[in-house]
Amino acid sequence: MLRIAVPNKGSLSDPAAAMLREAGYRTRRDTKELVVRDEAGDVELFYLRPRDIAVYVGSGTVDCGITGRDLLLDSGSAAVEVMDLGFGASTFRYAARPGTATRIEDIAGCRVATSYQGLVEKHLADHGVSAEVVRLDGAVETAITLGVADVIADVVETGATLRSQGLEVFGDPILRSEAVLVRREGSDDAFAVEVLRRRLLGVVTARHYVMLDYDVPADLVDRACAITPGLESPTVSSLQNRDWCAVRAMVPRAVTNAVMDELYELGARAILVTDITACRL
Ligand SMILES: Nc1ncnc2c1ncn2[C@@H]1O[C@H](COP(=O)(O)OP(=O)(O)OP(=O)(O)O)[C@@H](O)[C@H]1O
Numbered sequence: 001m002l003r004i005a006v007p008n009k010g011s012l013s014d015p016a017a018a019m020l021r022e023a024g025y026r027t028r029r030d031t032k033e034l035v036v037r038d039e040a041g042d043v044e045l046f047y048l049r050p051r052d053i054a055v056y057v058g059s060g061t062v063d064c065g066i067t068g069r070d071l072l073l074d075s076g077s078a079a080v081e082v083m084d085l086g087f088g089a090s091t092f093r094y095a096a097r098p099g100t101a102t103r104i105e106d107i108a109g110c111r112v113a114t115s116y117q118g119l120v121e122k123h124l125a126d127h128g129v130s131a132e133v134v135r136l137d138g139a140v141e142t143a144i145t146l147g148v149a150d151v152i153a154d155v156v157e158t159g160a161t162l163r164s165q166g167l168e169v170f171g172d173p174i175l176r177s178e179a180v181l182v183r184r185e186g187s188d189d190a191f192a193v194e195v196l197r198r199r200l201l202g203v204v205t206a207r208h209y210v211m212l213d214y215d216v217p218a219d220l221v222d223r224a225c226a227i228t229p230g231l232e233s234p235t236v237s238s239l240q241n242r243d244w245c246a247v248r249a250m251v252p253r254a255v256t257n258a259v260m261d262e263l264y265e266l267g268a269r270a271i272l273v274t275d276i277t278a279c280r281l
């Protein structure tokens with residue numbers, strides 16, 4: 001039975017549970033449940049702190065897990081990324097009061113507050129910058145206001161927290177993060193992890209694409225298919241009226257309306273969009 005570590009709290013917890021549910025696994029009903037066995041899915045879910053997940057996976061105590069790329073790198077664990085999961089996106093950035101720093105070199109000699117000590121120490125060392133890292137558990141933006149740091153390095157999603165403390169990001173992002181599936185390199189559960197990966201990829205793809213159906217005059221079908229090439233090749237069916245064809249193709253959700261406009265201009269009609277609930281590619 002594959003042992004999967006799942007975030008029990010924080011930003012990644014609800015979307016990770018939703019993704020596993022959509023992939024057909026049984027998830028916990030009550031936040032007090034710490035372990036859930038899903039006999040049908042042949043998995044056991046361990047609800048752990050997101051920060052600890054890479055450590056458990058790296059040590060081989062669990063087979064794989066869902067965590068953030070930033071937390072994985074910070075842990076220094078031997079776990080490796082299997083796939084991006086398409087949620088929990090954030091950047092990891094330096095920030096300070098305006099006028100303190102504009103480039104990473106300006107951090108030299110400063111006190112840098114962060115909850116991601118491993119990640120920041122490595123980044124500073126890689127850039128040859130010597131600075132004192134102050135490890136805090138959270139609310140690091142306040143560290144500057146309270147005078148324990150000159151610079152912070154933290155997760156930035158909307159930037160609202162930084163703005164509320166009068167801080168500005170500087171330098172290039174240290175990292176772009178999102179939720180990832182991780183596993184231990186060289187573990188001997190390759191088949192079970194591959195089943196999990198395919199299921200999760202099915203969810204990621206189903207969320208990313210819609211199914212588009214439309215009718216188009218037969219003499220325009222090639223031009224229509226060029227607009228909606230699908231993943232492999234669109235399905236073209238004949239209609240009772242032989243002058244028309246029906247086309248079915250997957251289209252990236254983000255461009256659905258632009259594609260529909262283009263098809264309509266070409267002469268397609270009865271253009272229908274349907275959500276994809278699950279898929280295997
Ligand atoms: N707005 C956000 N704030 C914090 N973490 C975020 C945000 N958006 C995405 N993440 C990602 O979530 C992970 C951090 O989750 P974690 O549970 O440790 O902290 P948290 O979401 O801030 O929760 P907590 O309430 O325990 O502080 C990281 O991988 C981070 O990149």
Ligand SMILES: O=P(O)(O)OC[C@H]1O[C@H](OP(=O)(O)OP(=O)(O)O)[C@H](O)[C@@H]1O
Pocket residue numbers: 137138139140141154155156157158159160161162
């Ligand atoms: O860019 P934003 O959209 O403002 O989001 C980023 C902020 O959210 C998180 O803090 P959280 O609320 O989890 O508090 P914490 O610092 O105590 O973890 C994170 O640590 C940043 O402070």
Ligand SMILES: [Mg+2]
Pocket residue numbers: 138
């Ligand atoms: Mg937090």
